[in-house]
Amino acid sequence: SSKPAKAAKNAVKTASKKIAEALTPEVPGAPGGTPTVEEPTTPHDPLPPKEEQGAPQTRTPTGAETGAPTTANGQQGAHLTTAQGARLRDTDHSLKAGPRGPTLLQDHHLREKITHFDHERIPERVVHARGAGAHGVFTAYGTAEQVTRAGFLKEGRETDVFVRFSTVLGSRGSADTVRDARGFATKFYTDEGTFDLVGNNMPVFFIQDAIKFPDIIHAAKPHPDREIPQAQSAHDTFWDFVSLHTEAQHHTLWNMSDRGIPRSYRTMEGFGVHTFRLVNEAGATALAKFHWKPKLGVHSLTWEEAQMLSGMDPDFHRRDLYDAIEAGAFPEWELGIQVLPDTPEETFAGIDLLDPTKIVPEELAAVQLVGKLTLNRTPTNFFAETEQVAFHLGHLPPGIDVTNDPLLQGRLFSYVDTQLTRLGGPNFSQIPINRPHAPVNDMLRDGFHQQAVHAGVAPYRPNSLDGGNPFPAGDDEHAFLDVPVTVTEAPKVRANPASFDDHYSQARLFWLSMSPVEKEHIIRAYTFELGKCYHQAIKERQLQSLANIDPELCAQVATGLGLPTPEPTVPLADVTPSPALSQVGGEWPADGRTVGVVVDPDGDLDDVAPVRAAVFAAGMVPLLIAPHGGVVGDLPVQRTFATGRSVEFDALLLAGAPAPAPDAVPAPDAGTTTVDPRVLLLVEECWRHAKAIGAWGAGTTVLEQVGVTDSPGVVTAGSGAQALASVQELMAAHRVWERFPASVA
Numbered sequence: 001s002s003k004p005a006k007a008a009k010n011a012v013k014t015a016s017k018k019i020a021e022a023l024t025p026e027v028p029g030a031p032g033g034t035p036t037v038e039e040p041t042t043p044h045d046p047l048p049p050k051e052e053q054g055a056p057q058t059r060t061p062t063g064a065e066t067g068a069p070t071t072a073n074g075q076q077g078a079h080l081t082t083a084q085g086a087r088l089r090d091t092d093h094s095l096k097a098g099p100r101g102p103t104l105l106q107d108h109h110l111r112e113k114i115t116h117f118d119h120e121r122i123p124e125r126v127v128h129a130r131g132a133g134a135h136g137v138f139t140a141y142g143t144a145e146q147v148t149r150a151g152f153l154k155e156g157r158e159t160d161v162f163v164r165f166s167t168v169l170g171s172r173g174s175a176d177t178v179r180d181a182r183g184f185a186t187k188f189y190t191d192e193g194t195f196d197l198v199g200n201n202m203p204v205f206f207i208q209d210a211i212k213f214p215d216i217i218h219a220a221k222p223h224p225d226r227e228i229p230q231a232q233s234a235h236d237t238f239w240d241f242v243s244l245h246t247e248a249q250h251h252t253l254w255n256m257s258d259r260g261i262p263r264s265y266r267t268m269e270g271f272g273v274h275t276f277r278l279v280n281e282a283g284a285t286a287l288a289k290f291h292w293k294p295k296l297g298v299h300s301l302t303w304e305e306a307q308m309l310s311g312m313d314p315d316f317h318r319r320d321l322y323d324a325i326e327a328g329a330f331p332e333w334e335l336g337i338q339v340l341p342d343t344p345e346e347t348f349a350g351i352d353l354l355d356p357t358k359i360v361p362e363e364l365a366a367v368q369l370v371g372k373l374t375l376n377r378t379p380t381n382f383f384a385e386t387e388q389v390a391f392h393l394g395h396l397p398p399g400i401d402v403t404n405d406p407l408l409q410g411r412l413f414s415y416v417d418t419q420l421t422r423l424g425g426p427n428f429s430q431i432p433i434n435r436p437h438a439p440v441n442d443m444l445r446d447g448f449h450q451q452a453v454h455a456g457v458a459p460y461r462p463n464s465l466d467g468g469n470p471f472p473a474g475d476d477e478h479a480f481l482d483v484p485v486t487v488t489e490a491p492k493v494r495a496n497p498a499s500f501d502d503h504y505s506q507a508r509l510f511w512l513s514m515s516p517v518e519k520e521h522i523i524r525a526y527t528f529e530l531g532k533c534y535h536q537a538i539k540e541r542q543l544q545s546l547a548n549i550d551p552e553l554c555a556q557v558a559t560g561l562g563l564p565t566p567e568p569t570v571p572l573a574d575v576t577p578s579p580a581l582s583q584v585g586g587e588w589p590a591d592g593r594t595v596g597v598v599v600d601p602d603g604d605l606d607d608v609a610p611v612r613a614a615v616f617a618a619g620m621v622p623l624l625i626a627p628h629g630g631v632v633g634d635l636p637v638q639r640t641f642a643t644g645r646s647v648e649f650d651a652l653l654l655a656g657a658p659a660p661a662p663d664a665v666p667a668p669d670a671g672t673t674t675v676d677p678r679v680l681l682l683v684e685e686c687w688r689h690a691k692a693i694g695a696w697g698a699g700t701t702v703l704e705q706v707g708v709t710d711s712p713g714v715v716t717a718g719s720g721a722q723a724l725a726s727v728q729e730l731m732a733a734h735r736v737w738e739r740f741p742a743s744v745a
């Protein structure tokens with residue numbers, strides 16, 4: 001090569017060397033320019049594994065432990081390793097050809113790390129994607145022993161459970177408090193095989209035949225063109241579907257009622273929906289419907305609270321559940337069954353028990369309590385447990401069998417099928433959360449993600465090689481019994497029984513069972529939802545269904561929409577209301593409720609500490625609200641005027657009247673009030689949402705400035721203790737119901 005070319009090459013070499021030197025950071029102890037990271041802690045001995053992180057069992061064909069190496073658990077040793085166990089020097093820098101050079105393909109650690117990350121997400125559930133799960137225990141009372149041979153229902157039996165609550169429509173990241181049905185799925189790890197009770201917080205369903213499930217879900221999910229609205233039923237395709245499928249009217253009415261916006265998972269009922277068939281030791285059968293009765297009663301949010309929470313705290317229900325469990329306020333439900341005679345007609349009091357759009361009113365068949373569920377442990381890892389848990393209606397123990405409800409029959413196919421895509425193969429029952437606690441001895445082999453190291457050579461039967469194992473179990477050996485129900489001879493058809501055509505009588509029953517305030521909420525919900533629809537024909541068609549349920553309901557919604565009220569096209573059903581369906585009128589424990597306490601750091605704080613202690617003592621959670629964070633006196637502040645909002649609290653106590661802070665949003669009436677406008681807003685909202693409010697001392701000024709001093713459920717007391725006592729009494733009824741206007745009787 002020529003002289004000038006050589007000189008140019010050298011110049012480039014020198015220049016790049018200089019640049020490299022200039023760019024090499026001078027870090028002591030880091031030859032080669034790799035900065036050392038200052039660790040906030042020093043390596044220590046591995047933590048003992050948490051109990052629930054214990055190595056999952058590996059299964060042999062006989063259900064015995066193989067003793068084979070078990071799966072690894074996260075963060076239990078001091079040193080970072082690759083997935084293969086090689087210790088790593090650095091996980092913060094890719095391997096490069098020089099500090100400014102390209103990344104090398106040979107960086108196996110980089111590729112392993114990124115590849116694994118790229119595949120961290122699995123498909124969300126096609127419905128019920130948003131949910132929260134918890135572990136617990138079920139204790140049987142023994143009261144079901146006469147009707148079912150199920151071992152876990154025998155007196156005193158304790159069974160581990162995992163429960164997952166969910167909304168139906170929203171994506172995994174959607175808000176908890178949207179108007180929707182809630183899933184209530186319980187996995188009982190019984191010693192006779194896992195039992196999954198996959199129910200909802202509403203006892204009826206939209207459709208009568210599983211073949212229509214894709215249709216209703218397509219209609220209810222966001223519109224396919226713009227993918228909006230998220231987690232809402234207030235849109236045209238939903239109301240198009242339900243107004244065209246009048247069998248959906250009963251469930252829709254439940255959705256429009258306060259049941260569609262629960263206060264907490266802890267204050268929801270649960271229902272198995274379908275009728276199941278129980279079989280006892282003697283082989284006698286009964287039909288049954290499952291109910292979960294919450295210890296805290298059934299309570300809901302108001303629609304405005306639900307909407308505000310969607311923005312203020314989209315995780316409201318999840319947080320509430322986990323906070324309660326971590327605080328030791330373990331949520332409890334009693335399991336109940338309605339036992340109904342197993343007659344050839346499969347009806348009770350004229351109600352078709354195979355129709356999942358129908359209930360059996362509790363007044364006609366009492367709910368007999370058979371055991372208690374206590375949720376006492378939050379998941380250790382949300383993905384591993386709550387995301388990967390897989391429920392299936394075909395997970396049945398001996399003593400509980402299915403019926404011919406056509407919705408149930410289709411579900412028996414869907415739940416296993418969906419896991420193949422969602423969990424990536426047929427071995428999902430080997431994922432730790434899905435592992436039965438009963439010994440497993442199946443002849444299922446191989447497949448994606450096989451975790452078991454099956455011994456033996458003869459996974460077939462009969463065989464003469466593995467000692468003949470496994471053998472079928474007899475009736476006296478806890479075998480599952482398919483109840484030999486007679487199948488009547490009938491033509492093969494795609495058709496429903498005639499009784500399935502009654503779409504309005506039970507919707508009317510539900511409506512007539514509501515208190516005036518609950519009716520008012522239902523009217524407003526329909527008016528909101530239909531008001532969000534664009535197509536006039538859809539609103540008119542839905543009004544027609546409402547006319548067939550109840551003329552007054554229809555008239556009020558029609559007025560709200562500015563549309564004429566149609567005449568009923570069917571005779572109004574003559575039904576007897578079921579008082580058990582109303583949420584109003586009782587008194588319940590207030591365990592785990594939140595009480596906001598507004599304090600003025602410059603005011604009289606004498607009563608604050610004792611009131612706070614008394615709220616704790618009552619099993620509730622006091623949250624101090626102050627102009628600034630940190631402490632007031634020596635009490636910790638949980639919410640400031642900037643971070644707190646009324647919707648977080650079940651009741652409000654005013655211990656002071658804080659003056660407007662410099663960062664307060666200016667209020668239009670700033671000249672006439674002496675209190676921070678955010679406190680006035682807090683009180684206004686609590687008042688509007690019918691919450692109990694108590695004040696003493698300077699706190700009473702706030703009530704005066706909002707103008708609610710003499711209102712029902714607003715207490716002015718001489719001391720903090722008195723204010724709390726009165727507020728606590730009011731909270732037993734959940735809300736100050738008389739504060740809501742009611743336009744219907």
Ligand code: HDD
Binds near residue numbers: 185211390410415
């Ligand atoms: Fe379903 C999930 C409840 C009808 C198909 N369903 C799912 C979950 C609950 C319910 C609580 C969430 C389970 C979890 O937390 O993992 N589903 C119901 C109730 C129904 C009902 C109470 C009527 C009485 N479902 C129903 C029908 C079909 C499905 C008719 C299909 C024909 N459901 C599914 C599914 C899901 C599911 C696609 C989604 C994720 C999953 O199963 O594991 O298979």
